[in-house]
Amino acid sequence: MAQSTTAWEDHPEPLAVDSAPRPEYGSGSLADLLPTLAAGMGVPGTTPAITELTPADRNCVFLIDGLGWEQLRAHPDEAPFMTSLLPRSRGGTGRPLTTGYPATTATSLASVGTGLPPAAHGLPGYTVRNPATGELMNQLRWQPWSDPKTWQPHPTVFQLAQQAGVHAAQVSSPTFANTPLTKVALSGGSFHGRLSGEERMDLAAEQLAAGDRSLVYTYYAELDGAGHRFGVDSDTWRGQLMHVDRLVQRLAEQLPPNTALYVTADHGMVDVPFDEQHRIDFDEDWELRAGVALLGGEGRARHVYAVPGAENDVLTCWREVLGEQFWVASRDEAIAAGWFGPPGACEDRVYGRLGDVIAAARDDVLIIASEREPKESAMVGNHGSMTPAEQLVPLLEVRS
Structure with missing residues (x-):
């Protein structure tokens, strides 16, 4: 049985980065x-x-x-x-x-x-x-x-x-x-x-x-x-x-x-239900793979590392493909929006660990990787997002 993760209605346009419910750093985290x-x-x-x-x-x-x-x-x-x-x-x-x-x-x-x-x-x-x-x-x-x-x-x-x-x-x-x-x-x-x-x-x-x-x-x-x-x-x-x-x-x-x-x-x-609508397989989706050097994070909270020079193209593609179901942000957008901490918290040694593109699930969906992550891709219960x-x-x- 599908479990709804939010009470929000579907958006016809890609979700705005600053619409994500940010963690309460500094007062309630x-x-x-x-x-x-x-x-x-x-x-x-x-x-x-x-x-x-x-x-x-x-x-x-x-x-x-x-x-x-x-x-x-x-x-x-x-x-x-x-x-x-x-x-x-x-x-x-x-x-x-x-x-x-x-x-x-x-x-x-x-x-x-x-x-x-x-x-x-x-x-x-x-x-x-x-x-x-x-x-x-x-x-x-x-x-x-x-x-x-x-x-x-x-x-x-x-x-x-x-x-x-x-x-x-x-x-x-x-x-x-x-x-x-x-x-x-x-x-x-x-x-x-x-x-x-x-x-x-x-x-x-x-x-x-x-x-x-x-x-x-x-x-x-x-x-x-x-x-x-x-x-x-x-x-x-x-x-x-x-x-x-x-x-x-x-x-x-x-x-x-x-x-x-x-x-x-x-x-x-x-x-998350076991069907193609709810489990999007990165390993079988040529659009999501285009320009991607490494896929990090987990199914509901992805760090996407682009081939040098392809960062903007990857961001645009991921927003077009996933933007109604995921909050999709560039590294700098996610930092500015306070996803990883309050303003000024990001240390230089941490900056490069964050994905060039960061995708956080809003709906009850996953970006699995059936070949690279077979065990993780088979889990019933999942977490990671906001x-x-x-x-x-x-x-x-x-x-x-």
């Missing part, structure tokens, strides 16, 4: 969460951007991969505890945050951990071109390898907190202990690997109690995996949501005194 919490604990170099959050001595962020604001609100029976934290519930104070663009895991985790927008931390997509080599780099799997400190040189908020005497810790799967993405986005303090979600919740509570001031991060990935494989309204996805709701409650019931728990996510997700279903993630609060 994922990048603003940890700096706000750290500032409340007196960590130098951090700013309280989300002004309605009350400072706490101990703060925990539980990030649930793939849990969008709209998906949570659509499933109250599967997530009764988290639903009780929504603003429509008695006493609920939850609100949505915007992830930042693109709405994808590597980008969002870097935004969370560094407190910076993608234009500054430099992980602006699932795959992007490395200007030094001319190759596409997968920033989730870190392939081909590039020096992490060079790729993302800014300190994380956890590192700033640790330097200020705050007890900082990450509790996640052991798989992520030494990955380059963890190093550039979430390092600082101590890492604690636990296999089960229940073990992570219990250990996160212990780590919160380990300091008079504590900043703890914990993570759950399996909901995202269920969405990719089976869709965000499948029985498997619903079952995972029920499980993660119990994990949130388990952690909330163990919070030590003077603690604030914040439940959030890295992106939402939409299901529609509310992908861009909005929950910020739920529990205090002790």
